[in-house]
Amino acid sequence: MKRALVTGGSGGIGAAICRRLAADGHHVIVHANRGSERAQALVDEIVAGGGSAEAVAFDVTERAATSAALERLLEAGTIQILVNNAGIHADAVFPGMSAEQWHSVVDVSLNGFFNVTQPLTLPMIRTRWGRIVNISSVAAVAGNRGQVNYSAAKGALHAATKSLALEVASRGITVNAVAPGIIETGMIEGSFDADAIKKLVPMQRAGKPEEVADLVAFLTSDRAAYISGQIVSINGAMI
Numbered sequence: 565m566k567r568a569l570v571t572g573g574s575g576g577i578g579a580a581i582c583r584r585l586a587a588d589g590h591h592v593i594v595h596a597n598r599g600s601e602r603a604q605a606l607v608d609e610i611v612a613g614g615g616s617a618e619a620v621a622f623d624v625t626e627r628a629a630t631s632a633a634l635e636r637l638l639e640a641g642t643i644q645i646l647v648n649n650a651g652i653h654a655d656a657v658f659p660g661m662s663a664e665q666w667h668s669v670v671d672v673s674l675n676g677f678f679n680v681t682q683p684l685t686l687p688m689i690r691t692r693w694g695r696i697v698n699i700s701s702v703a704a705v706a707g708n709r710g711q712v713n714y715s716a717a718k719g720a721l722h723a724a725t726k727s728l729a730l731e732v733a734s735r736g737i738t739v740n741a742v743a744p745g746i747i748e749t750g751m752i753e754g755s756f757d758a759d760a761i762k763k764l765v766p767m768q769r770a771g772k773p774e775e776v777a778d779l780v781a782f783l784t785s786d787r788a789a790y791i792s793g794q795i796v797s798i799n800g801a802m803i
């Protein structure tokens with residue numbers, strides 16, 4: 565049984581990924597920031613269904629707290645599957661974007677990637693098997709008005725994905741990014757109504773968190789051993 569950490573497991577896409585990885589037989593560490601109760605409820609659900617899971621909470625922007633939490637988790641065994649899924653958006657057209665909006669988004673998606681991934685990499689290398697999946701966005705592939713901060717953070721994640729993939733390729737570790745389009749979660753509530761989705765998405769519907777989770781599950785499986793350094797879009801043919 566492999567140990568899998570899913571950051572933002574308390575959120576919409578993260579929860580679907582946790583359920584799917586647990587169904588695949590992994591021990592899932594459901595991470596939350598403010599939503600510890602949601603993470604614990606998901607752990608209870610997974611365990612009640614015969615799976616294996618535990619909850620953990622920390623703010624990925626806080627390096628020391630993140631390192632301390634990861635150190636405790638590593639005491640129980642190496643984390644060989646990491647899904648960097650925690651993310652926020654703080655949209656504004658660029659002339660009106662505050663420094664706080666810029667930094668908060670970069671802090672969670674990009675600095676959070678560093679804070680979580682860097683301490684886990686060497687232990688993963690030692691086992692000669694690992695899977696890292698970074699959840700980015702169509703905004704990093706195509707750009708999006710009002711999301712210069714978000715697309716910059718996610719685009720940097722694409723570049724980091726490619727560089728880290730090169731560094732660890734010979735150690736049995738793959739590193740990929742999954743770039744979702746519009747997915748039905750709390751994050752898009754209030755941003756897109758049904759008409760907007762029909763105009764933006766050739767498939768005329770939002771994606772489901774479970775559809776993203778299926779892709780992540782494949783990329784974290786043995787079957788995807790030769791796929792690394794890739795940005796895989798899942799967006800209903802948006803681009």
Ligand code: NAP
Pocket residue numbers: 571572573574575576577578595596597598599600622623624625649650651652672699700701702743744745746747748749750751752
């Ligand atoms: P969500 O439901 O809002 O979940 C976001 C998750 O990120 C939550 O679990 C939240 O934890 C966690 N998080 C936020 N700030 C954090 C911090 N400082 N430290 C640790 N965790 C933090 O959003 P979602 O739609 O599932 O999004 C998941 C990922 O997919 C994000 O990276 C997002 O950018 C990406 N994405 C989403 C869409 C979409 O249409 N939904 C499209 C493209 C990409 P708490 O709730 O516990 O605080």
